[in-house]
Amino acid sequence: MRRYSLNMYGQYLPYNNNNYYDRKPLVLQHPNYFRETLGPITGDFKDPNVASVYEVTTGGSGxxxxxxxxxxxxxxxxxxxxxxxxxxxxxxxxxxxxxxxxxxxxxxxxxxxxxxxxxxxxxxxxxxxxxxxxxxxxxxxxxxxxxxxxxxxxxxxxxxxxxxxxxxxxxxxxxxxxxxxxxxxxxxx
Missing domain, CATH: 2.40.350 (AOC barrel-like)
Structure with missing residues (x-):
C-alpha cells in the first residue's frame, strides 16, 4: 500500500515505500514542488535540478x-x-x-x-x-x-x-x- 501525506496546498506527497519508516518524502530535494502553482514558473528551467524533475531540456544542441x-x-x-x-x-x-x-x-x-x-x-x-x-x-x-x-x-x-x-x-x-x-x-x- 502506498502512503501519502499532504503539503500545505493539499498536494499529495508520495513517500518512498522502500524506506517508509524514515518518513522522508521523495520530493523534498526539489523546493519548487511546494509552490501553489501546478507547474514550474518562468525561469525555473534554467536550474538543471528543476528541469530534471519535469523531464525537460535546459538547452540543447538544436x-x-x-x-x-x-x-x-x-x-x-x-x-x-x-x-x-x-x-x-x-x-x-x-x-x-x-x-x-x-x-x-x-x-x-x-x-x-x-x-x-x-x-x-x-x-x-x-x-x-x-x-x-x-x-x-x-x-x-x-x-x-x-x-x-x-x-x-x-x-x-x-x-x-x-x-x-x-x-x-x-x-x-x-x-x-x-x-x-x-x-x-x-x-x-
Whole structure:
C-alpha cells in the first residue's frame, strides 16, 4: 500500500515505500514542488535540478534534438526565407520577410518579419528595429499558436538579438526569454 501525506496546498506527497519508516518524502530535494502553482514558473528551467524533475531540456544542441512545447526553456530552429521585399518611404525603409520554420527536416511553423530602418535613427549604426512572428502549424480553421520576437537587426553581420515580447497560451512561458538569429539559425533561450 502506498502512503501519502499532504503539503500545505493539499498536494499529495508520495513517500518512498522502500524506506517508509524514515518518513522522508521523495520530493523534498526539489523546493519548487511546494509552490501553489501546478507547474514550474518562468525561469525555473534554467536550474538543471528543476528541469530534471519535469523531464525537460535546459538547452540543447538544436536540430532534431530540440524539444518543443510550452515547458521547454530553449528552442533551436532553422529559418528558410522565401520572400524578402524592401519598401522605401519618407521616414526610411521597411524590409518585409517571410518563410518557413524547421526543426531538422520537419516544418513546424511559418514566419513573418519586418525590419524598420529610420533615417537619422538607425542608419548611423547600420541597424533596424525588428519584429518577427512564428506561426506554428496546428489545426485547420483555428488561429495558429504563435511567438512574437522583438529586437534589433544588424545589417553588417545579418545577426539579430532581442527577446520574446508576446506569445499565445501554448508558448506564454517564453515571454521575456532572449533570442539570437545567426545565419538561418534562430535560438530562443
Amino acid at each position: 536540430g532534431e534534438s530540440a524539444v518543443l512545447g510550452h515547458d521547454t526553456r530553449s528552442m533551436s530552429l532553422t529559418l528558410n526565407r522565401l520572400n524578402l521585399q524592401s519598401v522605401n518611404d519618407a521616414g526610411g525603409a521597411w524590409q518585409i520577410e517571410g518563410g518557413r520554420v524547421f526543426v531538422g527536416n520537419n516544418q513546424i511553423a511559418n514566419y513573418a518579419s519586418t525590419k524598420r530602418i529610420v533615417n537619422q535613427g538607425t542608419t548611423a549604426q547600420n541597424t533596424a528595429m525588428l519584429t518577427l512572428t512564428l506561426f506554428f502549424i496546428g489545426l485547420a480553421g483555428q488561429p495558429p499558436e504563435n511567438i512574437t520576437l522583438q529586437g534589433s537587426h544588424d545589417f553588417s553581420s545579418g545577426n539579430q538579438i532581442g527577446s520574446v515580447s508576446a506569445a499565445s497560451t501554448a508558448y506564454a512561458s517564453y515571454i521575456g526569454n532572449q533570442f539570437r538569429v545567426s545565419g538561418t539559425t534562430l535560438v530562443i533561450q
